Amino acid sequence: MxxxxxxxxxxxxxxxxxxxxxxxxxxxxxxxxxxxxxxxxxxxxxxxxxxxxxxxxxxxxxxxxxxxxxxxxxxxxxxxxxxxxxxxxxxxxxxxxxxxxxxMPGDDLARVATGPSLLAVVFDRPTTPGNVGTLIRSADAFGAAAVIVTGHAADPYDPKAVRASTGSLFALPVIRVPSHAEVLDWVAEVRDDGVAVQVVGTDERGPVEIAEQDLTGPTLLVIGNETHGLSNAWRDSCDQTVRIPITGAASSLNAAAAGSVALYEAARQRRLA
Known part of the structure; x- marks a missing residue:
């Protein structure tokens, strides 16, 4: 007892x-x-x-x-x-x-289940715990295998992040990684194992609309910092950069909102595939 x-x-x-x-x-x-x-x-x-x-x-x-x-x-x-x-x-x-x-569980990328249906999301240098928790919640809702938080970032174990995740923090791996380099090394290992994962960044100036990008295969979505977007290192590392078309007076989407839209689009395409 x-x-x-x-x-x-x-x-x-x-x-x-x-x-x-x-x-x-x-x-x-x-x-x-x-x-x-x-x-x-x-x-x-x-x-x-x-x-x-x-x-x-x-x-x-x-x-x-x-x-x-x-x-x-x-x-x-x-x-x-x-x-x-x-x-x-x-x-x-x-x-x-x-x-x-x-x-806290270990921050080990080996916790991510890989395979032909892989869908995971990277949140690069987020500054707001609430945004981290919100993106974790969306990743869980839309069937992602993991959320990877890179760089100097808000803590996913901050109480604001835990509350914003509404429990989804406990439903899928959330892994903190020092920089993009460790993630890219892991991507290379996954590819060596025969999983042709694509790295797709989101950016308001991306050359391709997100609905036009095939997200049905193994995919790593990369969401940039709330203020500065994708780092140059991530821009150079992405296989493709996509944009989410928006209208109205808004200049851009909140980072967690953009990530949620991207995850929904991936889930939508996969349902129809």
């Missing part, structure tokens, strides 16, 4: 959990992050992620969902004072019933 702690003051343990919400360096050093919300916690448990601690609000008994999650996770438990749970859960009023401390 999992052991139970009691936390009623802002002691060292509470401060460690609080740091997981606000301090990227401490998240990385600990190799864990704090998960808020019913759906994200449920998916983390259902998908077999390592639950390092389950935090339970001190008060009335757990709901049926809460009991099921705690029993299934079988992780060390901490009963935490309601006011402290409100701080950790970002709630101004009601304390969350449960929070979970979850281990």
């Amino acid at each position: 999992a052991r139970t702690l009691r936390i009623s003051t802002r002691n060292a343990t509470f401060q460690q959990w609080q740091a997981l919400l606000t301090n990227r360096t401490k998240r990385q050093r600990a190799g864990e992050f704090l998960v808020q919300g019913v759906r994200p916690i449920s998916l983390a448990v259902e998908r077999g992620w390592e639950i390092r601690a389950m935090l339970v609000t001190d008060g009335p008994g757990l709901s049926r969902w809460g009991r099921d999650i705690v029993d299934t996770a079988d992780a060390p438990r901490a009963v935490v004072a309601a006011e402290l749970m409100r701080e950790l859960g970002g709630k101004d009023e009601d304390a969350p019933e449960l929070l979970a401390v979850v281990a």
Whole structure:
């Protein structure tokens, strides 16, 4: 049976959990992050992620969902004072019933399932955690095998990114990679294994409309930074660069929105193929 702690003051343990919400360096050093919300916690448990601690609000008994999650996770438990749970859960009023401390998986491109139907997306140097989470959610919805985040980028384990993914972070590999070079080395290995993956960048000045590009084969979609778009290194590395036609007063699409449109177009083509 999992052991139970009691936390009623802002002691060292509470401060460690609080740091997981606000301090990227401490998240990385600990190799864990704090998960808020019913759906994200449920998916983390259902998908077999390592639950390092389950935090339970001190008060009335757990709901049926809460009991099921705690029993299934079988992780060390901490009963935490309601006011402290409100701080950790970002709630101004009601304390969350449960929070979970979850281990980060390794950033290994070998986690990406490759094959003739490969569809994965690269988000290069995103600056906004919410955009990272939104693109992860879209990648999950449209059948992508993975999201690869490259360069100096927002953290997919930031609580804003985790919330924006609405649990999809736990449904597909999300891999952080230092630069485009490591991704291109992986692409070369995939090609050597007989999978003719194409690298397709998105850019408002791309020479080909996205609907005209065949996305039914193995494809790596590359989405650029919110402000500067694709880096020169990625532009030079793409087999093709496509544009999403837009009208109206908008000068461009939000990066996560553009990625979502590109993923939808790939899924649409694949349904019709």
